[in-house]
Amino acid sequence: MTDVAAEVQQLVQIVVNDAALPLCVRREAATLAGLAGRQPGRACERLEDLRTRVLPDLALHEPERDYARCVSVETFWRHHLRPDRKPYFRADHRPYLGYLLSQPDPAVAIRADLSTATTLIPAEFSWLVPLDHLAGLDGPAIARRLQLRGSMQPFVVFVFPLGRLLQSGVTAREPRGIDTIPAKLLQWTPGGVSGERIDRSIPLVALGGVQWRP
Structure with missing residues (x-):
């Protein structure tokens, strides 16, 4: 096989x-x-x-707390980097990672480089976790908490404050097995990540900030 x-x-x-x-x-x-x-x-x-x-x-509900989405630098480089910045880091994500590591505050650099596309995260990839579940966690601890086996650290954390989520009409629900299909999330189990949610597409206006978790 x-x-x-x-x-x-x-x-x-x-x-x-x-x-x-x-x-x-x-x-x-x-x-x-x-x-x-x-x-x-x-x-x-x-x-x-x-x-x-x-x-x-599958019923969607209004969120009741601040949420976050964690992505690798490679994912940020591939899907979220501003088009006018991409030519400077064309080959793969490693030159961009090197650039971020050279910055005094990588989170500031990431926010400046973020694409201005209306949709920040398409629905099929809109996996969220409560922001407070990431408090005090570095990259390796996040990988363990979120069962992100094989994900490259450090992580970029998109922060979605409750107020912005509500104002932008974001709704969410508990993930189901069918949600694993687009990204082939073979490690997923029901309830495996506490408080996990998935949404329809998340607009850029719902973003409150960006964090860097090495």
Whole structure:
């Protein structure tokens, strides 16, 4: 079995084993187990179709506290760096990391380099954790707390104060197994990260600040 097939079969099992999902959803996912071994690409398409159909039925609620999202420098460089800055760090994220490490306050440099796109975080990647759960944690401790196995440190932390979340209309819910499909989050387990939430797309105006956690 290829690595891709094994990954897709794991995603199928994550959905099947999530008892909070409707039984019909879990049963439909279970029918894809064999296809995942034979045609993983097709099985992944079917999983994504299932996710798309299920999402509208999952209730969203107004947040009740400050939240945060942690990303690696590579993710920031790849998805959040201003387009006019990208040519200076074209090859990969390592020159940009070196630049940040040379700055007296990397968080200030990151905020200045942040893209001004209206959407800061697309819905499928809008995994949030309570900000106070990160209090006093450095990069390695964050990786352990959030089960970010394999993630490169240091981390960039996007801070979303409650007031800004409410003003920008952000709503959230507890993640479900189907949410792991776009990014292939094979390490996810229900309730594995306390207080974890996922949203629809998060706009830039919800951002209150940026932190640097080496």
